[in-house]
Amino acid sequence: MKFDPLANPPFARFIACLLLIVSVFSVAAEAQEKPNFIVIFTDDQGYNDLGCFGSETIATPNIDRMASEGRKYTSFYVPCSVCSPSRAALLTGCYPKRVGMHKHVLFPLSDHGLHADEHTIADHLKSIGYATACVGKWHLGHQPETLPRAQGFDSYFGIPYSNDMNHPDNKGKLKAPSDELWLDQKTAVTGWKTPLLQNEEIVELPVDQRTITRRYTDKAIDFVTSNKDKPFFLYLPHSMPHIPLYVPEDVYDPNPKNAYKCVIEHIDAEVGRLMQTVRDLGLSENTYVIYTSDNGPWLQFKHHGGSAGPLRAGKGTTFEGGQRVPCVMWAPGRIPAGTSTDAFTSTMDLLPTIAAITNTELPENRIDGFDISSTFNSDDTPRDEMLFYSANGRLQGIRSGDMKYLEITPRKNKKNPNPKTRTHLFNLADDLGEQQNLFKSEPETVATLKARMLEADEEITTNARPVWRK
Template sequence: MYRSILFAAIAGFCLFRCEISPAATPNFVIIFADDQGYGDLGCFGSEKIKTPNIDRMAKEGRRMTNFMVASPVCTPSRAALLTGCYPKRVGLHEHVLFPQSTKGLNPAEHTIADHLKGLGYATACFGKWHLGHHPETLPRQHGFDTYLGIPYSNDMNHPDNKRKSRVSSDDLWRNPNSAVKYWNTPLVENETIVELPVDQRTVTRRYTDRAIEFIRENQKKPFFVYLPHSMPHIPLYVPEDAYDADPQNAYTCVIEHIDAEVGRLIDTIRALDLAENTYVIYTSDNGPWLQFKNHGGSAGPLRAGKGTTFEGGQRVPCVVWGPGRIPAGTECDELMGTIDLLPSIAALTKSTLPSDRKIDGMNLAHLMTGESGETSRDEFVYYTSRGALEGLRQGKWKLLVKAPPKKKPSAKLKTDTNLPQRMLFDLQADVGEQKNLADAHPERVAELEARMKELDAEITANARPPWTK
């Protein structure tokens, strides 16, 4: 009897040790920029913007060059990242939330933070949330132990989004005091507004300060930090020491400031001797807001930007860093997306996801670590910024079926604008989506359109409701 009890105790202790061993509980940091384009990092081809810290991450880690977000705008994209689902599956596909919105991410959803908190991780979110500003939908209802950040975009005003600035972006940049004069965006700690308006000149640095503080406090246990920066979403602001008064350099200043803050965070992880047990993922929520020109970014070789289902709207830069875990100086051109992070993180922690719900993400951890793996993503569904089904990626092929314009057909147009426009691209040969092959491959178009509708029908039939007030 005594020997049985002793054996059980030893076995239980070993199991406990296995659960908390560094090999099974690596730390995770996800840095999520806002509206940063594919071409806005040195390691992704920018010749103007200097990003030495993120470039070093790439040199010591892995560039993911075929990395997708599930929506070309904020709220749906963030919902997909945290839940591993297409936004339509969790009811947050119909554009972005505003200060007057009455819905948000349902607390019944299982997020990355929920999953890691269940494994004993300390969890924190510092930055732009944009998944509901009501107390029932803020980060602490979704697995995060603590939160500091803005609840929606930095161009939105508390409490009803009225009294918005009509000053030009260039004039706002020339007057840094406009950060607190023309905007009324709140800074929230946990569920309480602690600064109104938030000083957007210093907020990027303050998010990083809190992330560094949190890592220091939790260095002896596994941690997850979600760091969704407010920038470079307009309006653009930086602290005085990073400021160049020329508005033509506004966007460059903001990205270079974010890069410097990433450097501070990585330096902290190194100094605490946590580098070999930490994954840091740097990416963006969607493509660049091109209409703002010198206040918006670049999609590099990709077509279009934010708000579109062209690659420039949804293919984003992604760098994965983890010395000893990620192969240095490598790149991966396999298809992967933010919806795959939750199941991949579960695999990296040797844990299983709940079986009571469908998610769309796949375990593609091997793509991050450079190891061999049997699973791969061959398909990806495209939804518009308003949540309408618009396309399918399958292998190298991408089909977009764009609805006809709502305006009356112009007499000058020879084609029937009442018909949907079908675009077929070979992304392997034409990543810039310049050559429409739809007429040359009608069978392929028909196959992809049928499959696109089939996948959407399943998502629609099994969609779960958002939280509503």
């Protein structure tokens, strides 16, 4: 007589339990192979605007804790010093020019955006089973064909462009920033017609900018909590501290001189709430969190803008203050605590690094980023150069190793109809503040760097891919 194990109830229950245990361990093993990723991307935050990066006026205990438990990146760059190009680079691993997003920022009347055929971090992770969400400022196109759900994200909640822009034509807005706006926080809803989107629909017009940082965090926490049992990718690009500056009433400091400080400290508190959620859910050992900024500080707005500290200039320039940004990477057990590296790295490197961490292949589309996972434990980096483009997409320079070459031609205007090109060569190892111009004393270095700059730009120009157009 043939033995039927399922006809024996105790044995059948044993087999069922065994299969359940195997299944649980299989799911756990898969989760370990697929760590979670959170990218927090602030807007216009300067290199010096965190305690762990040297600020003596802004208190950021939560981000400082991330640094003490993780790793500071002190030579971390964005490939452009304004919003839209910088965001395109982070998500695609490409120079903005390669994906057609290099010609300054998008506005409410812009008729183009990041093409959905581009392979983003969200596309990559979604293809291998990740839950994906974008919560915050998008600024890569506000048409349905270019919004986050066309770019690999399961959901979107946020402002589609900068918080100083008005729906639908950018008209009728207040002039920002000003001490008067900070003193009258009601202008957050009376002075702007900035929309808040849920997926592709406007759900609030105007959005109450006083609460937006906190509401982004609420949505982020909801997403992390809902997806705690499966791998997830959260992209959290905060709208602040881009002007105009607003905060909730319970953290408001009425002194206009403290406006920027107040906003950064509020962001830090909200980062703390999100990080505590990660810890409370037991996700610390399986989550990478990256905190950085989309470009340097908007210095012309003084106490409504930030500080680049030891770096030269700020937003809108190709000097270090425009494109070298604070960066903290946190992954307990994977990235050593309380460490710092000066490894030459960029937001373009995040996509290939995430692909390497998840042991997955990228598509054949050419990108400009590198796998920088080696920098988690050393200063060795595969990146040895980076091109510098102006806010309007004009080629202006290159960094190769520690040497940086710039040639900057000011815009023509009535006062300066024939502007002269200003040429610079800096050794960043000895001159982080870019004060000692070596252009005349090292002509061979200048010639070598200029030739390489033009060669690399020619390849990008030849192989550039189109944006989506309406």
